[in-house]
Each structure stands twice: as C-alpha cells, then as structure tokens.
Amino acid sequence: MGNLVAIVGRPNVGKSTLFNRLTKTRQAIVNEAAGTTRDRQYGKSEWLGREFSVVDTGGWVVNSDDIFEEEIRKQVLLAVEEADVILFVVDVMNGVTDLDMQVAAILRRAKSPVIMVANKTDNHELQYNAPEFYKLGLGDPYCVSAITGSGTGDLMDLIVSKFKKETSEILDDDIPRFAVVGRPNAGKSSIVNAFIGEDRNIVTEIAGTTRDSIYTRYNKFGFDFYLVDTAGIRKKSKVNEDLEYYSVIRSIRAIEGSDVCILMLDATRGIESQDLNIFSLIQKNQKGLVVVINKWDLVEDKSVKVQKTFEEAVRSRFAPFVDFPIIFASALTKQRILKVLEEARNVYENRTTKIPTARLNEEMLPLIEAYPPPSNKGKYIKIKYITQLPNTQVPSFVYFANLPQYVKEPYKRFLENKMREKWNLTGTPINIYIRQK
Numbered sequence: 001m002g003n004l005v006a007i008v009g010r011p012n013v014g015k016s017t018l019f020n021r022l023t024k025t026r027q028a029i030v031n032e033a034a035g036t037t038r039d040r041q042y043g044k045s046e047w048l049g050r051e052f053s054v055v056d057t058g059g060w061v062v063n064s065d066d067i068f069e070e071e072i073r074k075q076v077l078l079a080v081e082e083a084d085v086i087l088f089v090v091d092v093m094n095g096v097t098d099l100d101m102q103v104a105a106i107l108r109r110a111k112s113p114v115i116m117v118a119n120k121t122d123n124h125e126l127q128y129n130a131p132e133f134y135k136l137g138l139g140d141p142y143c144v145s146a147i148t149g150s151g152t153g154d155l156m157d158l159i160v161s162k163f164k165k166e167t168s169e170i171l172d173d174d175i176p177r178f179a180v181v182g183r184p185n186a187g188k189s190s191i192v193n194a195f196i197g198e199d200r201n202i203v204t205e206i207a208g209t210t211r212d213s214i215y216t217r218y219n220k221f222g223f224d225f226y227l228v229d230t231a232g233i234r235k236k237s238k239v240n241e242d243l244e245y246y247s248v249i250r251s252i253r254a255i256e257g258s259d260v261c262i263l264m265l266d267a268t269r270g271i272e273s274q275d276l277n278i279f280s281l282i283q284k285n286q287k288g289l290v291v292v293i294n295k296w297d298l299v300e301d302k303s304v305k306v307q308k309t310f311e312e313a314v315r316s317r318f319a320p321f322v323d324f325p326i327i328f329a330s331a332l333t334k335q336r337i338l339k340v341l342e343e344a345r346n347v348y349e350n351r352t353t354k355i356p357t358a359r360l361n362e363e364m365l366p367l368i369e370a371y372p373p374p375s376n377k378g379k380y381i382k383i384k385y386i387t388q389l390p391n392t393q394v395p396s397f398v399y400f401a402n403l404p405q406y407v408k409e410p411y412k413r414f415l416e417n418k419m420r421e422k423w424n425l426t427g428t429p430i431n432i433y434i435r436q437k
C-alpha cells in the first residue's frame with residue numbers, strides 16, 4: 001500500500017506552495033486522466049522510484065488568518081492518525097507563533113515521523129532564523145524555499161527515507177484486491193461483515209507493514225481475493241467523522257491499495273460532495289469501480305422505474321465515466337451481497353483485458369474511416385494503426401496518427417465509447433493516447 005505524506009501547519013506558512021512543488025511532475029499526468037476538482041488537496045508524487053501521495057490538510061478549509069484554531073487542531077489530529085510522514089511547515093520569516101506551538105504540542109505525541117520544514121528560506125541569511133524552531137521540540141528544522149525550490153530535493157530524500165517497506169511485496173500479485181469505500185454510515189463495515197460473517201475460517205489476516213492497514217484474504221463461494229482493510233473501516237476514529245474531508249483522507253490508503261473499489265452509497269440519501277470526492281480519488285488512481293446502492297431494504301418503492309431513476313442519477317453525477325456496474329443491495333439483509341463480489345471480480349477481469357492488435361485494427365479502423373477526426377486548419381487527420389500497450393495498470397491504447405496534436409478530447413471520447421461498445425470494459429478506466437506515426 002502506498003505511503004501517505006500529510007502537510008500541516010498554520011495558514012500562510014506555504015503549505016499549498018510546498019504541496020504544488022512536491023506533486024508538480026506527477027500532477028499533470030494524473031489530471032490528464034481524471035480532469036476532476038480537488039486537485040489542490042491530494043496529489044501524487046514520485047522520488048527515487050517510490051510513489052507516494054501528498055495531502056495538504058490546509059486545502060480543505062478556508063485559508064484565511066482568522067481560521068478557527070479548532071479546525072487546525074482537527075486537521076493535525078487527522079494527519080497524525082493517517083499519515084506515514086508528517087511535514088510540519090513553519091515560516092522562517094515570521095518565526096514561532098502561538099499557533100505553531102499548539103500544532104507542535106499535538107505533533108510531539110505523533111507516532112509517525114514528523115519533519116519540521118522551515119519554509120521561506122529563500123536565501124542564506126534566513127537560515128540563521130531557523131534555530132528558533134528548536135523550541136518546538138521536534139528536532140532539526142529543515143530549511144527549504146517552496147517558491148524557489150531550494151532544499152526540496154533533499155527534503156524528498158528525507159521523506160522517502162522514512163517510508164516503510166511496502167505491503168504489496170508480501171502479497172500474491174495474481175489475486176485481486178478489493179476495497180470497500182464510502183462516506184461514514186454508508187454501510188462499509190456492515191458489508192465487510194456480511195462478506196466475512198462469523199466464519200473467521202474463510203479469512204486470513206495478513207499484517208501490513210504500513211501502519212494501521214491490513215489485507216484480509218477471503219476464500220469462499222468460489223471467490224478468492226484480498227479485502228483492503230483500513231483502520232477507517234475496522235475501528236471508529238477519535239476524529240469527528242462529520243468533517244467532509246475526513247472520509248476522503250481515510251479512503252486514500254484503501255483506494256491506492258486496491259484494484260477494484262466497491263463504492264458504497266446510501267439509498268436513503270442523495271449523492272453528496274463527499275461521495276463525489278471519493279469517486280474522484282478512485283478515478284485519479286485509475287481503479288476499477290463497482291457502485292453499491294446500499295440500504296435498499298429501506299426503500300419502499302423498488303420498482304424498475306425507481307431503480308432506473310437511481311441509476312441515471314448516479315451515472316450523471318459521475319459522467320463522463322458512466323460504464324460501471326450499479327448494484328442495489330442491503331448489507332443488513334445480505335440481499336445481492338454475492339452479486340457485489342461477482343461484479344467486482346468481473347471488473348477486475350475487465351481491467352486486465354488484452355485485445356489483440358489484429359482485432360483492434362479490424363474493428364476500429366473501418367469505424368474511424370467512416371467517422372474520421374474533424375480536419376484542422378484544412379489538414380486531414382489520419383489514424384493508421386492501433387495497438388495496446390503491454391504491462392499497464394489499466395487497458396491503454398495507442399492510436400498512431402499523422403497529426404496527433406489535432407485529435408481533440410471529444411474525438412478521444414468517441415473512440416473510448418466505441419471501444420466500450422465492442423469490448424467488455426465495464427468498470428475499468430481505459431487510456432487512449434494519440435501518437436505520431
């Protein structure tokens with residue numbers, strides 16, 4: 001399971017600037033695929049071959065000087081619970097403030113490593129201000145300038161050196177990994193219990209090396225998979241669950257550690273921003289998706305018409321990604337619980353689909369011939385050849401063209417939709433790249 005780095009600190013110390021700096025290279029790639037909101041708070045980074053996620057906890061609240069101290073306290077507590085490494089940002093131009101002292105008091109009790117980042121060290125003179133931060137009791141201040149980038153490479157070295165060995169190394173790669181995600185009270189623990197029940201013999205707990213997360217091997221009814229189990233599912237937290245970003249941060253690990261996410265929605269409530277944020281995380285990580293409309297037992301009118309309305313509502317909120325299974329279930333009565341597992345397994349298989357080059361070209365080229373990309377500046381665009389890339393996380397296809405730069409997003413979407421009609425890619429994202437022939 002990936003490592004999670006949280007950035008904390010009072011407002012205006014440079015958290016979001018540092019976040020941008022640390023996630024810069026990866027962010028562009030990730031956004032291309034998803035194009036969703038909330039990029040400021042969650043990003044991916046890579047250093048020395050280690051991939052990790054970065055969360056700017058400050059990004060979830062209004063960033064002003066009169067921010068509530070209580071709000072900051074909650075963010076810090078959350079980071080302490082969830083992160084593998086905490087970056088505590090302070091400001092060498094301003095020195096130590098009361099709020100810094102309060103944050104430090106919480107962080108001194110954290111089990112995860114804390115790196116105190118003395119930001120805004122734009123020049124050598126400013127380094128002489130840094131020793132003041134020793135009084136926060138968190139070791140050496142680490143001087144960087146998020147704006148100029150100075151010191152950030154060494155900071156990355158330090159961050160990566162604090163990571164633990166990845167859990168995935170001890171797991172069997174051929175067995176699918178499912179994660180159950182969703183906002184508080186959607187029924188995550190209930191469905192996990194419905195899967196596992198009292199029968200502990202069907203599961204083997206595999207202790208994770210990343211803190212507070214485990215994989216459970218499930219083997220029954222012809223299903224064999226790992227359930228990504230996080231502290232967020234197993235035990236209720238000390239942190240107030242009403243916070244909107246809470247369930248989102250809590251979902252990060254489970255999503256990253258999975259192949260397919262089972263997203264739980266509550267049939268008795270509409271789709272809210274929390275659900276959309278979790279969905280957006282699933283998309284950004286290019287994971288498979290199965291949507292469960294849970295608590296279906298509570299819905300009185302279960303007619304086909306009502307089901308259709310539900311389905312359409314869900315798909316329109318998750319558009320343009322609409323090709324995923326939706327199951328009406330009840331974790332309480334166990335209605336359609338096995339169907340959920342069945343669909344998760346189908347999506348896993350779709351995610352590993354390999355389409356032979358010959359078939360791709362036979363099916364797609366005549367279609368492209370009939371509906372070619374619109375010409376641009378009087379130039380005709382010709383797609384000549386298609387192939388699937390080997391060894392990718394999700395099915396990824398390269399379309400070779402004479403003028404790839406003129407093939408726009410709507411046309412790529414057209415190609416994607418046609419591919420989804422021709423092959424079973426339900427529940428999995430796919431990538432379409434247009435390259436120069």
Ligand code: GDP
Nearest residue numbers: 011012013014015016017063119120145146147
């Ligand atoms: P946040 O509230 O902690 O997320 O802080 P921001 O990242 O929004 O930065 C607050 C202000 O500090 C902005 O005006 C930034 O441009 C500025 N800032 C951030 N990093 C640096 C730095 O390394 N040097 C200087 N001089 N200013 C910085």
Ligand code: GDP
Nearest residue numbers: 183184185186187188189190294295330331332
């Ligand atoms: P979590 O916070 O997502 O893990 O949600 P829980 O599994 O703890 O469920 C929250 C509440 O919803 C509990 O009171 C459950 O008993 C209830 N619940 C969960 N699934 C269902 C369901 O399918 N039907 C009904 N009626 N209640 C459910």
